[in-house]
Amino acid sequence: MRIVVCVKHVPDLQAERSFTADGRVDRSQGDGTLSELDEHAVEAALVLTETLGGEVTVVTVGPADAEDAVRRGLQMGAQHAVHVIDDAIAGSDVFGTALVLAAAIRRLGAEGGVDLVITGMAALDGLMSVLPSLLAAHLDLPQATLAAELTVADDVVRVRRDLDHVTEVLEAPLPAVVSVTDQANEPRYPNFKGIMAARKTPVTAWSLADLGIDPATVGDAGARTRVLEATPRPVREDRVLITDDGEAGLRLAAYLAENRLLG
Amino acid sequence: MSATGSAAGGDVVLVLVEQHDGTPRGSALELLAAARALGTVHAVLLGQVSDAAVARLGAYGAVAVHVVGVPTPEASLPPAVAAVLAGLVDKTGASTVLVASTFPNKELAARLALATGAGLVVDASAVQRGPDGRVVTTQQVFAASWTLRGEVTAARAVVALKPNAVHAAPVATPVLPPVITHDAATLFDGVPGTRVRVVERTPRPESSRPDLGEAQVVVVGGRGVAGDFSPVEDLADALGGAVGATRVATDEGWISHETQVGQTGVMISPRLYIGAGVSGAVHHRGGMQASEVIVAVNNDVDAPIFEFADFGVVGDLFTVLPQAAAEIRRLKAQG
Ligand SMILES: Cc1cc2nc3c(=O)[nH]c(=O)nc-3n(C[C@H](O)[C@H](O)[C@H](O)COP(=O)(O)OP(=O)(O)OC[C@H]3O[C@@H](n4cnc5c(N)ncnc54)[C@H](O)[C@@H]3O)c2cc1C
Ligand SMILES: Nc1ncnc2c1ncn2[C@@H]1O[C@H](COP(=O)(O)O)[C@@H](O)[C@H]1O
Numbered sequence: 009m010r011i012v013v014c015v016k017h018v019p020d021l022q023a024e025r026s027f028t029a030d031g032r033v034d035r036s037q038g039d040g041t042l043s044e045l046d047e048h049a050v051e052a053a054l055v056l057t058e059t060l061g062g063e064v065t066v067v068t069v070g071p072a073d074a075e076d077a078v079r080r081g082l083q084m085g086a087q088h089a090v091h092v093i094d095d096a097i098a099g100s101d102v103f104g105t106a107l108v109l110a111a112a113i114r115r116l117g118a119e120g121g122v123d124l125v126i127t128g129m130a131a132l133d134g135l136m137s138v139l140p141s142l143l144a145a146h147l148d149l150p151q152a153t154l155a156a157e158l159t160v161a162d163d164v165v166r167v168r169r170d171l172d173h174v175t176e177v178l179e180a181p182l183p184a185v186v187s188v189t190d191q192a193n194e195p196r197y198p199n200f201k202g203i204m205a206a207r208k209t210p211v212t213a214w215s216l217a218d219l220g221i222d223p224a225t226v227g228d229a230g231a232r233t234r235v236l237e238a239t240p241r242p243v244r245e246d247r248v249l250i251t252d253d254g255e256a257g258l259r260l261a262a263y264l265a266e267n268r269l270l271g
Numbered sequence: 272m273s274a275t276g277s278a279a280g281g282d283v284v285l286v287l288v289e290q291h292d293g294t295p296r297g298s299a300l301e302l303l304a305a306a307r308a309l310g311t312v313h314a315v316l317l318g319q320v321s322d323a324a325v326a327r328l329g330a331y332g333a334v335a336v337h338v339v340g341v342p343t344p345e346a347s348l349p350p351a352v353a354a355v356l357a358g359l360v361d362k363t364g365a366s367t368v369l370v371a372s373t374f375p376n377k378e379l380a381a382r383l384a385l386a387t388g389a390g391l392v393v394d395a396s397a398v399q400r401g402p403d404g405r406v407v408t409t410q411q412v413f414a415a416s417w418t419l420r421g422e423v424t425a426a427r428a429v430v431a432l433k434p435n436a437v438h439a440a441p442v443a444t445p446v447l448p449p450v451i452t453h454d455a456a457t458l459f460d461g462v463p464g465t466r467v468r469v470v471e472r473t474p475r476p477e478s479s480r481p482d483l484g485e486a487q488v489v490v491v492g493g494r495g496v497a498g499d500f501s502p503v504e505d506l507a508d509a510l511g512g513a514v515g516a517t518r519v520a521t522d523e524g525w526i527s528h529e530t531q532v533g534q535t536g537v538m539i540s541p542r543l544y545i546g547a548g549v550s551g552a553v554h555h556r557g558g559m560q561a562s563e564v565i566v567a568v569n570n571d572v573d574a575p576i577f578e579f580a581d582f583g584v585v586g587d588l589f590t591v592l593p594q595a596a597a598e599i600r601r602l603k604a605q606g
Contacts, residue, residue, distance in 0.1 A: 021553045025413045031421075045535070103385065134412070135534065135557070136393050137374055138381035141349060145382050150466045151350065154374060166470070170529060172373055172484060172537070173291075177471035178348075190535045191528075232390030232425035236407070239418050249577060252586025257594025260566065263582050264510075265602050269543045269564060271488050271511040 009062035009123040009160070009182075011053040012113050013086065014143070015046040017070050017077035018133040025133075031235025032099065033133055040073055042080040045128035047195035052158055052188045053126050054085045054196070060160060062123070063087040065116060069097060069108045075211055082206035083198035089209065090116070094216040099228035102134075106142035108226060111219040113147060117183075124165065125185045129154055140187040150180035156191040282310035283365040285337075285356065287376065288328065291477065293321050295328060297485050298371040300439035303331040305398055305432060306369050307442070309406070313363060315356065317341050320450065330445040337363075339453045344469035346455060349375050353382035358458025360387050360427070367406055369398070372431035372538075373484070380429045390423035393431040396540065396561065406430065411540070414553065415560035433540050433561075434485040475529060481513045483530060488512030488543045491532055491559070494519040495548015495569065495588055500526055502592035503547055509596040509603075515539065517555055533558035547588040551576025568592065 019025045020039045028034050053064045065088040066081030068074045078089035092112050097104065116122050125147070130137040137153075144151035157168040163182045168175065169189075198206070216223055224230065248263070250256055264270050284306040288299040299314075306312045314333040316324075318341045325336050339355050341347050356368060356379070368383060370376040377393045384391035390406075392398075397409035406428035410419045423430075483489065488510045492503035494517065507514045515532040516525070532539055534557035544562035549555065551567070551574060559565075560579060567580035568588045577583045584591055 021557075025416070027417060027419075031419070102381070102391065106385075129535065132534065132557075135538075136381075137377050138391070138393060141378040141381045142385055144350070145385050151378075152467060153378060171375060172482075172529070173474060173477060175471075175473045175475060176469060178467050179470050180467045232384075232388075232423065233392060233421050234424050235419055235421045237420040239420075241411075241416050241418060244581060247581050247583075249580075249583040249585065251572070252584060252591055255594075256568075256584045256586050257591045257596075258598050260568075260582065260584060260591065260595040261598035261602060263566075264543070264599065267564060269488070269510075270599060270603055271543075 009057065009060055010121050011057060011062065011064050011124045011126060012116055012122050013046070013049050013053045013064060013066045013081065014109055014125065014127045014139070015050065015066050015068050015077045015081050016043045016128070016131040016133075017041070017068060017074035018043045018131055021132055026240070027238035031238045040076065042077040043128060043132045045130060045132060045190055046077070047084070048188050048190050048192050049126045049128045050081050050084050050086060051193045051195040053124075055193065056124070056160055065090060067109065067112050067116075068092070069105055069112070071098065078211055079206055080198070082209050083202045084196060085202055087209075089211040090214060091211050092214045092219065094223070096216055096223035096227045099231060100226045101231040101233055102136055102138055102142065103232060104226035104230045106139055106146060108216070108219065108221060109139070110143055110146035111221055112214060113143070115214070115219060123182045124160070125149070125183070127185070127187045129187050129189045137187075140185050144185040147185065150184045151186075152178045152180050152184060153187040155186055155188045158186060158188055158192055283363045284310040284312050285359055285363065285365045285368045286312060286314050286333070287352075287356065287368070287370040288314045288316050289371065290316065290318070290324065293319070293324060295324055296371070296482070297439065298434045300327075300331045301434065301437050302369045302371060302432060303328065303333055304439045305437045306367075307332040309367055309398065309400055313337060313365065314448070315339070315359060317347060317352065317355070325450055326447060329448045330441045331439065332442045333448045334446060336448045336450045337453060338450055339455050339458065342455065344472055345467060348467060348469070349379035350382055351455075353379040353386065355455055355458050356383050357386045359453070362458075366427055368429045370429075370431050372433045377431050380431045384429040387427050387429075388425060389427035389429045390425040391429050392421065392423065394538070395430050395432050396436045398430050398432060411561040414556040433538070435487065435540050435542065480507060481511070483513045483515055483532070483537050484539060486513035486539070487541050489515050489532070489539055489541045489562075490545045490547065491515040491517065491549055492520055492526070492547050493517040493549035496520065496525065497548075498523070498525050502589060502596075506545065506547075506592045506596045509599040510543070512541075512543070517549055517552075546576055547592055549576055550574050551579065
């Protein structure tokens with residue numbers, strides 16, 4: 009089976025993350041990485057193709073350094089990589105990104121077929137968790153999101169997912185769009201062989217023109233929302249740290265009472 | 272369905288109301304309160320609705336209640352609900368749709384926005400109208416280390432609002448809203464891409480404590496509880512709060528997985544968060560740092576959670592928590 013995995017390059021969680029004056033995520037620090045949760049998507053695809061046969065293509069939409077994200081996918085064991093890169097994409101909201109990714113997946117489908125699209129449960133920058141649904145809508149495919157467990161048999165994908173108040177098992181015929189959570193598997197570390205193979209694998213670069221997308225429909229031009237202001241959270245000056253001297257529980261209760269937090 | 276609809280009735284705001292045991296969830300009442308500041312509030316309910324629930328929605332500002340049947344389990348999956356809402360947007364000419372920010376709702380919000388050409392904001396902590404009538408939202412991002420204010424530039428807006436973002440106050444002069452029943456089949460003709468079958472749907476018993484995602488107070492236990500959640504539960508009960516856990520605690524099997532708070536668990540923003548035996552790892556922070564007041568009890572003075580706690584106690588949770596719980600009960604009994 010042929011699986012496409014969507015991976016995103018995001019600022020490192022452990023680093024100081026910030027916004028530029030015009031309200032965009034600051035990518036100038038250069039300490040981006042493959043969004044950790046997308047490693048679970050790559051892992052799920054690798055496991056499926058290892059058992060059922062087939063190939064994995066990792067796809068990303070983003071600026072030049074986003075290539076690192078697909079490189080990491082190749083190192084883990086994906087066979088092919090696509091990087092959609094175009095200056096006009098900058099400033100896209102999630103609708104622009106979804107439009108571009110859907111076009112890339114459609115092209116991959118036309119070139120060799122796509123049986124399954126797998127994404128992470130959320131990109132660790134915006135944490136929106138909406139892209140998989142938008143992809144499914146654009147591609148007119150069934151969606152089975154937030155898989156904690158994922159299996160494929162007889163061209164049907166089966167997903168178990170735990171939502172806030174229910175556990176569900178869903179089934180969808182292939183081709184379908186699936187997102188996986190961090191419960192789905194334990195991502196592998198790239199081994200030496202994978203790292204060497206990734207070095208030799210070319211990353212296919214596509215522009216908007218290659219995908220037949222009008223630049224006016226993406227980027228700032230196509231966005232439906234606009235950032236007015238980005239402000240760092242002010243440091244609270246009135247923070248308190250005490251060491252238990254036998255009465256810390258009492259002081260904690262008093263603090264809650266003072267702040268009308270006793271419920 | 273048409274993507275345009277009429278812009279004339281531009282001040283109708285649709286609110287998706289979720290129920291538990293036939294009662295609107297607390298988050299739904301908050302949505303109604305927020306919606307009143309945006310326009311004329313129409314509530315939307317899937318499934319059955321009782322007279323008491325309708326009256327309650329009226330008390331919180333709904334002037335009409337749209338009820339849409341859920342004939343099959345598949346009819347409540349996000350793509351189907353999105354199609355229902357798109358049909359209602361068309362019918363009512365609504366300019367704005369509010370939903371509570373949960374995973375399924377974020378998905379249906381995205382599909383609804385795509386279908387209606389609306390701008391989309393998820394995990395909003397506030398929503399208002401700007402001076403020019405545009406929908407303006409606030410979001411806490413990057414583990415609440417930044418606040419983003421943004422506006423929807425499209426003519427329509429779909430906003431997923433976090434629980435506890437607004438105070439759910441009833442209106443001064445409520446009306447009993449009329450109930451308008453819709454047949455899902457007349458709202459849309461077939462949802463594209465929904466060849467999905469619900470093989471199994473098992474509701475999990477909801478605890479007698481408040482819902483974790485909506486609670487005003489959450490007490491979280493981490494690795495430090497070493498398998499014993501009783502002091503955490505006892506403090507939560509003293510405060511009338513919910514119990515949460517770190518991923519370490521759920522992975523260890525000390526408590527069920529759905530209590531996990533964090534980036535890959537439940538995202539919470541209560542008035543009060545208390546973390547006991549929690550180090551404050553970045554993945555955990557991502558799901559709780561938007562809390563109004565953060566309290567930490569940890570026996571390691573170098574624990575990262577003290578870097579962002581408003582009130583920190585360096586101490587053993589097994590002595591500090593019971594003492595605090597007893598004192599809280601005493602203070603509350605005093606009144
Ligand atoms: C992709 C990914 C997603 C993740 N998502 C989440 C998530 O959603 N939520 C989440 O929570 N984690 C998540 N994690 C895990 C996260 O990185 C941390 O490992 C986890 O949050 C740590 O849990 P903890 O604070 O309980 O444990 P620890 O980090 O081990 O901290 C335990 C703390 O307890 C203190 N302690 C010990 N004994 C006592 C005592 N008697 N009294 C007081 N204090 C005591 C210690 O000093 C220590 O600070 C994720 C990880 C990954 C890789
Ligand atoms: N720019 C992108 N390029 C490729 N995949 C993406 C991109 N943005 C999001 N995704 C995928 O969509 C998932 C959910 O993203 P989001 O809806 O932004 O939280 C991620 O885990 C990725 O798998």
